[in-house]
Amino acid sequence: MKKILFEILIIATLGFFTYVTAEPMNRAQVAASTIQIELGVKTNPYATPTVVTLLREDPTTQVYQVKLDHEGSGRISLLMKGPKGFLYKQTRDLHALMIISGFFTGEKSVNLIGDFADKVMIGFEYPYSATDFQNDPGTVLQFVRKTPAQIALAITWLTRQPWMKEKGLSVMGVSLGGVFMPSGLHVAQLMGIELERTVFVCTGVNLPAILRDNLKEYIHPLLLDTIVSALVAPTLLMDPKQHIPELNGSKLVIQADHDTVIPPESQAELWSLLNGSKQLVLLPGPHVNPDQTELISLIQKTVLENQN
Numbered sequence: 001m002k003k004i005l006f007e008i009l010i011i012a013t014l015g016f017f018t019y020v021t022a023e024p025m026n027r028a029q030v031a032a033s034t035i036q037i038e039l040g041v042k043t044n045p046y047a048t049p050t051v052v053t054l055l056r057e058d059p060t061t062q063v064y065q066v067k068l069d070h071e072g073s074g075r076i077s078l079l080m081k082g083p084k085g086f087l088y089k090q091t092r093d094l095h096a097l098m099i100i101s102g103f104f105t106g107e108k109s110v111n112l113i114g115d116f117a118d119k120v121m122i123g124f125e126y127p128y129s130a131t132d133f134q135n136d137p138g139t140v141l142q143f144v145r146k147t148p149a150q151i152a153l154a155i156t157w158l159t160r161q162p163w164m165k166e167k168g169l170s171v172m173g174v175s176l177g178g179v180f181m182p183s184g185l186h187v188a189q190l191m192g193i194e195l196e197r198t199v200f201v202c203t204g205v206n207l208p209a210i211l212r213d214n215l216k217e218y219i220h221p222l223l224l225d226t227i228v229s230a231l232v233a234p235t236l237l238m239d240p241k242q243h244i245p246e247l248n249g250s251k252l253v254i255q256a257d258h259d260t261v262i263p264p265e266s267q268a269e270l271w272s273l274l275n276g277s278k279q280l281v282l283l284p285g286p287h288v289n290p291d292q293t294e295l296i297s298l299i300q301k302t303v304l305e306n307q308n
Helices: 002-020 027-038 106-113 130-135 139-159 177-190 207-215 221-232 240-246 264-273 293-305
Strands: 048-057 061-070 074-083 094-100 119-125 164-174 197-201 251-256 278-283
Touching: 027 139, 027 177, 027 240, 061 139, 074 094, 074 106, 074 139, 094 106, 094 139, 094 177, 106 119, 106 164, 106 293, 119 139, 139 164, 139 177, 139 221, 164 177, 177 197, 177 207, 177 240, 207 221, 240 264, 251 264, 251 293, 278 293
Parallel strands: 094 119, 094 164, 164 197, 197 251, 251 278
Antiparallel strands: 048 061, 061 074, 074 119
8 A cells, every 4th residue: 555655646746747847838748758758668669579479360361469568668468450461561551540448458459349441450458457456456556657658659669560551550549548548649749650540439538437437347346436546646647638639630539429438528528629630420329338239330330431
């Protein structure tokens, strides 16, 4: 417990310093830069692939598990699904879609949205699972600290691959993933990355409400509020409210009209914070889950119909 309180104090102090020294500077840029510096991304913006495992293949498709290591941000895990031989192509002509979802594995993230025939599908895996939170509540702090940096490092590595088309990477944040995505994208922007498009699916900006709903299936009710409070306390640096207005490029927002996880006011605030080119599509259905096949089909269709 002392360790948890100490880390909260350090991060809170860092966040307070960020805010009181940010005027007249841009607070979001200072926050993103702080994330870079704290986890060593500023001095070393590249993660190194250390494990590449072919999980399965058929005559047309291959699925790989790729693990990247970074001294400051730890191990980054990605599941990658694409046309046979894609990982070693040198033609830089493929588009890709990286999905950051709730507490799903990379494979479940990919399956959550389904396949896009013209894209390599990439599922980002969080550095910690809900089970880790149960075993050691202190990991929630590391989860909040590491996730934005890991997203940025994964994006940087993907855009440098010899098969990736220049500016051919899109990133999709689904549910809780849409909350963590903005800070990771902002850090990637500071590293010179330009995306094809950013997609928000069934998400918003109310951190306590969204975290509580996403964690309730994994955390005992008596511990839920404590865990959520521990998660929210150090989130000043990655709060999506400050990073969303900074995002460049086109944005597509897809919301469900009967979403019981993301409140309407949270959806509306997300939309109002986005600057530049943006589209909003409201689909019939509940919050997206793997069993919502009809909604998933509609999301796929919407993404395809709203290509740049």
